[in-house]
Amino acid sequence: MTRVHDMGGRFGDGPVSPEAEDAPVFAEDWHARALAVTLACGALGQWNIDTSRHARERLSPKDYTRFSYYEKWISGLADLLVEKGVLTRDDLEGKGAAGLHALAERALKAENVAAALAKGGPADRAGGPAPLFHPGQAVRTRIPGDNTLVAGGHTRLPQYAVGAQGYILRLHGTHVLPDSSAHGLGEAPEPLYAVRFHASTLWAHAEHPEDEVVLDLWQSYLEPL
């Protein structure tokens, strides 16, 4: 299975064009508005970060490819607002009901922005299964790499690392599993590891024999060797 956002290792994209260090944070005013509207809607509490990532990934491959970065954000947001029942399709067409929304009392106020951003949303959890792997241990990522709970669902195991042998570098703790959390199936926290892979096990033409790629991977993505 391939998914359009899972582009690590892809060929054909051409050179990277770095902007100057002092380039504006937002190249266009609407970029800033898209970011702010997205963060403010998140504060309504109708979804989590995994849900919102998945909403962008579910754009059709044609839309994902042709949309610029913040177009993906605002379009994913519109889709999510309708899917979660916050807005209707009529609302998006300007034909919806007038008046305050039932969730209006939860709207993020200016005076609460600093506290909300500073609070963040930690992903580590108490409990969950005990760690099965220790630093230095050889592991292999599972095949196939798809979400095992939902066909075509959200996962954070990139295709380029599926079925590859790597080595546990460190245990980060026990973190919410996006494959479950993105689909409203609960947080299902699991041990999360940084796993290092030799570039030469991932790529047929690695640039240097000593180069490595490290990925953060959940325990259920991994099998012992």
Next chain:
Amino acid sequence: MPHDHSDHPHALLPPDPALRVKALETILTEKGLIDPAALEEIIDTYQNRIGPQNGARVVARAWSDPEFRAALLADADPVLAELGYYGRQGEHMVVVENTLQQHNMVVCTLCSCYPWPLLGIPPGWYKSDAYRARAVREPRKVLAEFGVTLPPETAVRVWDSTAEVRYLVLPMRPEGTESLGEDELAALVTRDSMIGTGLAKVPS
């Protein structure tokens, strides 16, 4: 609407992206779901208050204070929290140190994960298809596009940010900076050097 290739609800909004944002913002504001003043506050925060100057201060301190550096590399979260550099998209930080033997470089191939409290909003190139696709497969060619060439004895370790852990690169301290204080050192620390696509500036 023929402009969009799907029946997703977003196709009901105007196709022009600036107008699409404006339309959604207007609908949400009329329903009381977003507060325009809160939007201004969010934008001001990331445009003016939270940015790579935060990360640069951390790096300069790590260059100047061996105990701080050791604590930062061992367990960054409590060290950064004490400095007030905690928050959204920086809840779980790991700092990785560049040496002659190993150069670290950070990417998010699946989306655009980035340590906001220390570096702010990611630059356009970090979110580009070209960087996301190529940084893991040919980091040295990508580095060359940033004007960086590493010696052959330096291995590259690319960190693909696939979870909620965020990575900050501690660049190597430039030679000839022994007499500089933290403020002067911080001025040498570029955003790209903390992503790993650049090196710290050499004092002129």
